[in-house]
Amino acid sequence: MSENTNKVGKRKKNRYPATDYERIFHPRTLAILGVSAEEGGVGFGTGMLKSIMAMGFEGKIFPVNPKGGNISGLEIYKRVEDIPEKVDFAIIAVAARWVPASLEACLKIGVAGAEILSSGFSELGTAEGRELEKQIQEIAARGIRVVGPNCFGIYCPASGLTMLPGPDLSRQSGPVAFLAQSGGMSIDFAHTGKWLGVRFSKMVSFGNGADLREAELLNHLARDPETKVISMYIEGIKDGDAFFREIKAAASKKPVIVFKGGLSHAGARSVASHTASMGGSRVIWQSILKQAGAIQVNDTEELAQVNLAFSLLPHRSFKSISVTGGGGAIGVTACDTAEKYGMDIPSLYPELQARIENVLPRPGSSAINPIDVANPFVGPEVLKEALLAAAQDDRIELQIIVSLLFHYKTIARMFGKPVSEVAPYRELAQAVRDVVDQTGKPVIAVLPNVKKGLDDMDITELIALTRQEYMNHGIPVFDELHDAVRAIAHMNTYYGRRKHEKR
Amino acid sequence: MKNDKAMKMIDKALRKGQKTLSEYDAKQVLAAYDIPVTKEILIKDKEHLEKAIQKIGFPLVMKGCSAEIAHKTEKGLIHVDIRTVTEAKKAFREIMAGMEGFEGGVLMQEMIKGRRELVMGLTRDPQFGPCVMFGLGGIFTEILRDISFRRAPLEVRDTQEMMQEIKGHKILEAVRGMEAADTKRLTEMLMAIGRIGLEIPEVSEIDLNPVILCGSKPVVVDALIVLK
Numbered sequence: 001m002s003e004n005t006n007k008v009g010k011r012k013k014n015r016y017p018a019t020d021y022e023r024i025f026h027p028r029t030l031a032i033l034g035v036s037a038e039e040g041g042v043g044f045g046t047g048m049l050k051s052i053m054a055m056g057f058e059g060k061i062f063p064v065n066p067k068g069g070n071i072s073g074l075e076i077y078k079r080v081e082d083i084p085e086k087v088d089f090a091i092i093a094v095a096a097r098w099v100p101a102s103l104e105a106c107l108k109i110g111v112a113g114a115e116i117l118s119s120g121f122s123e124l125g126t127a128e129g130r131e132l133e134k135q136i137q138e139i140a141a142r143g144i145r146v147v148g149p150n151c152f153g154i155y156c157p158a159s160g161l162t163m164l165p166g167p168d169l170s171r172q173s174g175p176v177a178f179l180a181q182s183g184g185m186s187i188d189f190a191h192t193g194k195w196l197g198v199r200f201s202k203m204v205s206f207g208n209g210a211d212l213r214e215a216e217l218l219n220h221l222a223r224d225p226e227t228k229v230i231s232m233y234i235e236g237i238k239d240g241d242a243f244f245r246e247i248k249a250a251a252s253k254k255p256v257i258v259f260k261g262g263l264s265h266a267g268a269r270s271v272a273s274h275t276a277s278m279g280g281s282r283v284i285w286q287s288i289l290k291q292a293g294a295i296q297v298n299d300t301e302e303l304a305q306v307n308l309a310f311s312l313l314p315h316r317s318f319k320s321i322s323v324t325g326g327g328g329a330i331g332v333t334a335c336d337t338a339e340k341y342g343m344d345i346p347s348l349y350p351e352l353q354a355r356i357e358n359v360l361p362r363p364g365s366s367a368i369n370p371i372d373v374a375n376p377f378v379g380p381e382v383l384k385e386a387l388l389a390a391a392q393d394d395r396i397e398l399q400i401i402v403s404l405l406f407h408y409k410t411i412a413r414m415f416g417k418p419v420s421e422v423a424p425y426r427e428l429a430q431a432v433r434d435v436v437d438q439t440g441k442p443v444i445a446v447l448p449n450v451k452k453g454l455d456d457m458d459i460t461e462l463i464a465l466t467r468q469e470y471m472n473h474g475i476p477v478f479d480e481l482h483d484a485v486r487a488i489a490h491m492n493t494y495y496g497r498r499k500h501e502k503r
Numbered sequence: 504m505k506n507d508k509a510m511k512m513i514d515k516a517l518r519k520g521q522k523t524l525s526e527y528d529a530k531q532v533l534a535a536y537d538i539p540v541t542k543e544i545l546i547k548d549k550e551h552l553e554k555a556i557q558k559i560g561f562p563l564v565m566k567g568c569s570a571e572i573a574h575k576t577e578k579g580l581i582h583v584d585i586r587t588v589t590e591a592k593k594a595f596r597e598i599m600a601g602m603e604g605f606e607g608g609v610l611m612q613e614m615i616k617g618r619r620e621l622v623m624g625l626t627r628d629p630q631f632g633p634c635v636m637f638g639l640g641g642i643f644t645e646i647l648r649d650i651s652f653r654r655a656p657l658e659v660r661d662t663q664e665m666m667q668e669i670k671g672h673k674i675l676e677a678v679r680g681m682e683a684a685d686t687k688r689l690t691e692m693l694m695a696i697g698r699i700g701l702e703i704p705e706v707s708e709i710d711l712n713p714v715i716l717c718g719s720k721p722v723v724v725d726a727l728i729v730l731k
Binding site: 237241243244272273274276278281283284287288290 | 522624627628631632634644648650654664707727729
């Protein structure tokens with residue numbers, strides 16, 4: 001024990017190598033090794049070059065291929081050493097056997113970091129693959145940081161770095177950082193974030209994680225001022241001690257959201273006690289994440305939803321909420337859901353109920369809370385009045401408005417007009433924004449859609465338009481009430497714990 | 504700082520090639536870490552029976568005790584609620600016969616009265632090392648699996664969360680005329696189990712089941728320590 005403590009004590013200073021993350025995430029000069037020298041060539045290097053150009057990367061790009069030539073109007077350098085400028089960051093997409101030499105060349109010219117897209121390393125499970133990866137580690141240790149190999153790379157909206165194969169990711173920066181070994185999971189989340197309204201500070205898919213990986217990146221992101229929320233998809237980790245230390249430290253500064261995959265393959269260890277037989281990987285991971293103060297989610301949808309909530313809502317807990325909507329079984333569903341997640345939907349003060357009743361259509365409406373506006377065609381002005389009144393109740397900390405916009409199809413049909421013309425979605429989003437501005441209390445929009453068939457593509461479009469409108473106003477949109485309430489519950493757990501810590 | 508007494512017992516067991524500690528030895532290790540265990544005396548000889556009875560007092564529990572015997576209940580090696588010397592002598596004979604010549608003796612143990620049974624334990628996770636368990640004990644442990652884990656070392660706050668986290672957490676409150684559990688003592692016990700995990704790598708697993716709440720006070724009634 002004492003020996004162990006000493007080791008930790010010594011390591012504490014300069015636990016990680018000095019790293020110029022600025023040059024890695026926001027490079028001004030970029031070398032891409034392994035672009036195709038032939039016209040019309042394909043491959044990761046060329047794909048990455050085209051994607052980064054499509055993203056509008058503002059820095060200089062130096063493609064490299066021993067054959068030289070030109071690609072997309074850029075001169076191809078035969079050797080990294082021939083590049084006439086200092087290079088901040090390199091993207092390496094050459095065949096695995098050429099990777100060590102390429103990385104060595106980058107180190108030699110003072111590149112701060114490199115992402116290695118190439119595969120053919122330890123993931124193969126062959127001696128040759130492992131040996132090549134070891135060489136990468138040895139070169140990295142001499143002064144160049146490596147992301148990968150076998151990864152999709154870094155996505156950083158602010159700088160225009162993108163991961164494979166993302167020529168069309170958002171250039172809007174935001175609070176969320178995302179880490180994963182899996183490139184597929186990363187690019188999927190980047191695309192989801194784009195339409196859902198989750199904006200990223202940076203995203204790193206680190207593949208085999210030969211050099212930079214979860215613990216060290218967590219350490220960096222915890223200190224990164226661009227990052228307010230950290231999200232991760234984890235399959236395996238390298239070092240339990242380091243991971244636990246860093247995720248706990250990070251979670252004490254900002255929310256850390258974890259989707260742990262691969263829990264079904266609980267190792268069949270041979271054990272003698274009941275304790276050990278009950279402590280399989282699923283339950284241990286749950287416990288470890290709770291102990292660290294991180295938030296565990298169970299699928300990619302929940303991951304995206306929780307990130308949306310943390311991104312757009314004030315950083316606090318919300319115990320008491322109002323729910324407004326009409327045309328569905330809103331009252332009962334809302335109460336059931338809120339109770340399940342430990343939230344209150346208090347009956348509004350009588351004078352506020354009276355005020356709301358005054359504007360709602362009768363009969364069929366209810367102003368108690370949940371506020372049932374009786375039909376889905378109640379206009380934005382009336383909804384605004386109801387929300388403004390409900391916010392007057394000092395117990396209400398957050399409001400949810402559920403809009404069943406798909407019902408507008410009936411009206412569209414009646415008047416022979418497109419549904420996006422008859423549904424007042426722009427006015428609705430504006431009204432909600434006004435309510436937030438006037439009351440200082442956040443509002444969440446929920447847009448369920450029960451019409452998703454081929455004959456209702458106009459509804460799908462209407463929902464997308466409405467979501468976009470809300471997004472432009474900074475209002476989070478969820479598909480279902482349950483998703484919204486569950487996301488808030490995660491915030492409540494996180495900020496409840498933080499409050500407890502500060503006490 | 505290693506606990507010398509506990510280490511000595513474990514070294515001895517390892518030298519003998521044992522894979523587990525006997526219940527008696529396990530409780531000695533726990534006691535060395537200030538974990539409250541039943542008052543008990545191990546006897547190998549009928550001659551010591553009455554002296555042990557005097558020290559422990561009726562009612563008592565008598566158990567076959569050997570590092571080589573697990574599943575004492577199934578083998579009929581546990582006799583509870585013994586209230587007379589005659590009963591004790593009979594139990595002694597039956598247990599010794601049931602031991603089938605394995606090394607060990609008869610454990611004379613105070614009978615802890617309490618209706619609330621808890622479980623505590625230790626496992627070693629391949630990634631995260633020693634992890635401490637807390638939950639509902641007795642026969643409910645495996646049926647309900649109402650348990651929570653924390654990685655060692657445990658902070659006070661971790662132990663509080665473990666207690667709140669189980670679905671049956673109300674069992675620790677003052678319910679049905681029973682006193683609220685001494686959660687401070689439970690906290691100390693869980694932290695001590697974590698320390699055993701960190702300080703004695705030779706201990707691979709621990710089961711303390713049941714830990715009975717005697718009034719408000721938790722007492723370890725049965726203990727298994729598995730060695731590496």
